[in-house]
Amino acid sequence: MKFALPIVVATVMAGAALAQDAGKSVWQGIYTTEQAARGAGVYAQRCGACHGAALNGTGEAPPLIGGEFISHWDTMTVGDLYDRVRTTMPQNDPQSLTREEYADVLAFLLKTNGFPAGGQALDKRSEVLATIGITAQKPANGG
Amino acid sequence: MKINSTLPLSVMAALMLTTSVQAQTPAKEGTTAARTTNGVANWTTYNADLKGSRYSPLDQVNAGNFSNLEIAWRFKTDILGSRPEYKLESTPLAVDGVIYTTGGTRRAVVALNGATGELLWQFALHEGKRSAESPRALSGRGLSYWTDGTKRRILYVTIGYRLVSLDADTGRPDPEFGVNGVLDLKTDFDQDLGDLDTGEVGVHSAPAVSGNTIIIGAAFREGFTPRTHNNTKGYVRAFDVRTGKRLWTFHTVPKKGEFGYDTWYNNSADINGNTGVWTQVSVDEDLGLAYLAVESPTSDFFGGKRPGPGLFGNSLVAVDLKTGQRRWHFQLIHHEIWDLDNSSAPLLMDVTVDGKPRKVVGLPSKQGFFYVFDRATGVPVWPIKETKVAKGKVPGEWYSPTQPIPSKPPVYSRNGYLESDLIDFTPDLKAKAKELASHYELGPVYTPPIVSTPEKFGVINNWAQGGTNWPGGSFDPETGIAYVYACGTCISSTGLLPPPPGLSDIPLVVGVAGQPVTMIKGPGEGAGADSPPPSAGGGGGGGGPPRLAVDGLPLMKPPYGTISAIDVNNGTIKWQIAHGETPDFVRNHPAIKAIGGIPRTGQATYQIGTLVTKTLVIAGENQFTTTADHPRGAMLRAYDKQSGKEVGAVFMPSTQSGSPMTYMVAGKQYIIVPTSGGNASGEFIAYALPGKK
Numbered sequence: 001m002k003f004a005l006p007i008v009v010a011t012v013m014a015g016a017a018l019a020q021d022a023g024k025s026v027w028q029g030i031y032t033t034e035q036a037a038r039g040a041g042v043y044a045q046r047c048g049a050c051h052g053a054a055l056n057g058t059g060e061a062p063p064l065i066g067g068e069f070i071s072h073w074d075t076m077t078v079g080d081l082y083d084r085v086r087t088t089m090p091q092n093d094p095q096s097l098t099r100e101e102y103a104d105v106l107a108f109l110l111k112t113n114g115f116p117a118g119g120q121a122l123d124k125r126s127e128v129l130a131t132i133g134i135t136a137q138k139p140a141n142g143g
Numbered sequence: 144m145k146i147n148s149t150l151p152l153s154v155m156a157a158l159m160l161t162t163s164v165q166a167q168t169p170a171k172e173g174t175t176a177a178r179t180t181n182g183v184a185n186w187t188t189y190n191a192d193l194k195g196s197r198y199s200p201l202d203q204v205n206a207g208n209f210s211n212l213e214i215a216w217r218f219k220t221d222i223l224g225s226r227p228e229y230k231l232e233s234t235p236l237a238v239d240g241v242i243y244t245t246g247g248t249r250r251a252v253v254a255l256n257g258a259t260g261e262l263l264w265q266f267a268l269h270e271g272k273r274s275a276e277s278p279r280a281l282s283g284r285g286l287s288y289w290t291d292g293t294k295r296r297i298l299y300v301t302i303g304y305r306l307v308s309l310d311a312d313t314g315r316p317d318p319e320f321g322v323n324g325v326l327d328l329k330t331d332f333d334q335d336l337g338d339l340d341t342g343e344v345g346v347h348s349a350p351a352v353s354g355n356t357i358i359i360g361a362a363f364r365e366g367f368t369p370r371t372h373n374n375t376k377g378y379v380r381a382f383d384v385r386t387g388k389r390l391w392t393f394h395t396v397p398k399k400g401e402f403g404y405d406t407w408y409n410n411s412a413d414i415n416g417n418t419g420v421w422t423q424v425s426v427d428e429d430l431g432l433a434y435l436a437v438e439s440p441t442s443d444f445f446g447g448k449r450p451g452p453g454l455f456g457n458s459l460v461a462v463d464l465k466t467g468q469r470r471w472h473f474q475l476i477h478h479e480i481w482d483l484d485n486s487s488a489p490l491l492m493d494v495t496v497d498g499k500p501r502k503v504v505g506l507p508s509k510q511g512f513f514y515v516f517d518r519a520t521g522v523p524v525w526p527i528k529e530t531k532v533a534k535g536k537v538p539g540e541w542y543s544p545t546q547p548i549p550s551k552p553p554v555y556s557r558n559g560y561l562e563s564d565l566i567d568f569t570p571d572l573k574a575k576a577k578e579l580a581s582h583y584e585l586g587p588v589y590t591p592p593i594v595s596t597p598e599k600f601g602v603i604n605n606w607a608q609g610g611t612n613w614p615g616g617s618f619d620p621e622t623g624i625a626y627v628y629a630c631g632t633c634i635s636s637t638g639l640l641p642p643p644p645g646l647s648d649i650p651l652v653v654g655v656a657g658q659p660v661t662m663i664k665g666p667g668e669g670a671g672a673d674s675p676p677p678s679a680g681g682g683g684g685g686g687g688p689p690r691l692a693v694d695g696l697p698l699m700k701p702p703y704g705t706i707s708a709i710d711v712n713n714g715t716i717k718w719q720i721a722h723g724e725t726p727d728f729v730r731n732h733p734a735i736k737a738i739g740g741i742p743r744t745g746q747a748t749y750q751i752g753t754l755v756t757k758t759l760v761i762a763g764e765n766q767f768t769t770t771a772d773h774p775r776g777a778m779l780r781a782y783d784k785q786s787g788k789e790v791g792a793v794f795m796p797s798t799q800s801g802s803p804m805t806y807m808v809a810g811k812q813y814i815i816v817p818t819s820g821g822n823a824s825g826e827f828i829a830y831a832l833p834g835k836k
Binding site: 054065067072083 | 227230692747768769820
């Protein structure tokens with residue numbers, strides 16, 4: 001259960017941070033294009049064999065793009081997604097990337113799924129990412 | 144190999160402490176039929192019985208109170224392995240108030256108190272490299288129970304393909320079985336697997352146990368990009384359940400001189416493999432027959448190395464339970480090249496056809512046909528006609544000119560995709576769908592695969608996933624109605640390309656023009672507790688073919704997933720409903736909102752198994768949704784068996800990933816749903832009605 005602790009910490013932190021921040025969103029430009037470009041390289045090396053070069057999924061590995069993927073994570077946080085990837089992927093060698101690399105891959109996934117880039121890179125700390133909400137629909141106020 | 148066994152607390156003692164249940168063992172040798180005695184009702188095989196029904200006569204939970212169900216207990220499987228599992232497919236057994244199941248990335252076995260979920264004992268085999276190399280890792284579909292009235296055993300196949308017999312009361316290996324309770328299934332196999340660690344074979348299914356006989360199938364790596372056509376052969380074997388002594392072997396690929404060998408032209412039976420039975424085996428204990436739903440030979444989409452129909456590839460075979468001798472067979476697809484391999488447990492049903500009582504076997508399929516045979520003779524109950532099908536143009540392929548098409552019941556699930564299946568919610572979406580589809584081949588069932596080109600990437604199909612996949616169907620033994628889930632839009636594009644040097648000795652494997660051809664992995668492969676780090680490299684970059692979506696909406700029309708009630712007395716579809724909430728990304732799509740919404744679509748998944756009770760058909764959802772009625776989660780739904788009308792639903796914090804089951808202990812009915820998916824790792828969730836009883 002070595003993965004459980006960070007998640008618990010993240011959840012607690014998330015509650016505190018959200019209270020201060022009134023909720024950050026994936027629609028607010030939470031990664032940089034440079035970071036996503038780095039992530040594309042890592043993805044090709046470590047993820048693409050199963051999830052496909054175009055993130056469409058192959059065999060049993062699900063697509064990481066499109067409505068199914070995003071609605072799967074709707075109302076969760078980027079921290080949830082980050083820790084899911086970090087603790088279980090690549091499936092045959094979880095936690096074998098650095099935290100920075102996992103953040104880069106996540107930036108690539110966000111970019112590919114149409115979430116906007118911004119001026120600040122995605123953090124590598126689960127507890128910070130847990131303050132960023134994933135919503136499938138763009139909020140009416142622009143995020 | 145290291146044994147990890149904990150908490151050898153006597154199951155009986157544990158039950159006495161926590162419930163008033165008095166466990167009783169039946170006199171008859173076998174698996175103990177479901178019954179309700181002293182407030183206890185059992186579920187003693189993977190499918191409730193050896194006939195594959197997934198039926199329980201319990202009715203405490205019914206249309207009037209289903210929505211009142213609440214979570215009674217939860218059992219998380221994270222600790223049963225070196226990492227959590229997100230693909231929990233095991234259906235537990237319930238025997239006299241105790242739950243037995245496999246779980247976790249180690250495929251451990253646990254015994255739980257059926258009333259509380261408390262762990263009574265746990266057993267796991269640490270198999271090292273052999274488990275890491277297995278083509279079928281993770282928790283598997285379940286385990287089996289056997290008793291002779293005195294001894295009580297739990298039997299299962301490990302990730303590394305060993306059959307283990309455990310004392311049901313203590314979880315300790317039975318010293319009288321195999322070698323210290325363990326039988327190496329990679330030996331005594333009528334073929335040499337070479338290195339026992341790396342020799343390719345495994346299995347997910349639960350063994351079938353009847354009387355003194357336990358039957359074991361075989362499964363292999365995903366067949367999209369196999370390393371060799373000369374893979375391991377999927378022979379089916381039976382063993383003495385007390386000792387592990389092999390009783391018989393059925394050669395699913397005939398040896399020279401055996402029946403069917405000549406259906407593999409140019410002696411190609413000698414150089415092809417697979418053809419295993421990876422789904423559940425059903426048994427008619429009165430007729431003394433075991434029913435084997437055999438999968439396809441090696442290479443899912445290219446059969447040029449195996450010209451000819453290739454028995455018993457994609458056949459339903461009835462063998463003598465005692466000897467393994469073939470009684471009858473029917474090949475459902477000749478020379479299978481679509482990955483439409485037999486996926487479902489045979490359903491052994493007693494029905495009345497044209498006024499006459501008939502013992503039949505029905506088989507759901509990925510291709511949406513429900514095949515029905517007299518189960519003593521193998522003669523189709525309604526004509527199954529050899530029908531001319533299209534011949535493909537793949538170099539080196541051999542094509543069967545005809546395929547058997549049932550005249551009854553009607554097709555219950557989409558099995559081909561035509562222009563009329565493309566979405567047409569608006570003229571704009573329809574036009575875009577047609578444009579996208581123009582890059583692919585469309586066609587009816589048995590449209591042959593093509594070589595991938597930049598102009599036509601592949602054939603759009605639901606071959607690999609189906610239709611009906613491993614969860615199979617269910618039925619009501621009292622009415623002769625089968626209830627079968629099917630995915631309507633589990634589509635992908637399949638094209639063929641030559642593999643790069645060193646990947647495979649098969650001339651054409653699955654690939655997409657413009658993309659590097661890489662090894663495609665199968666269910667849980669390389670994901671088990673002992674799996675090693677990956678080698679360097681992987682999929683390349685590049686754009687790839689377009690997604691099979693239009694403005695983010697699925698390319699094909701709903702329904703995305705259905706449950707069909709098939710009346711096997713007369714070969715008709717009694718009702719069919721979309722199962723599952725409309726996915727968020729469809730329901731909330733601006734184009735859908737603009738047309739005022741659409742009826743419930745169901746969900747595109749093949750993971751759904753159904754449970755049948757006295758009055759209900761019960762199934763959960765496999766996708767998370769967030770609706771006005773409930774926060775992010777999934778629903779467990781109940782339908783009236785007669786009409787298909789939804790009569791209740793209860794919230795699940797995670798999604799159904801294995802087939803549900805039901806049992807009773809201390810007068811209370813429970814429903815267990817195996818769940819996992821998204822950020823939720825494997826967990827068994829038990830539901831019951833509020834209150835003490």
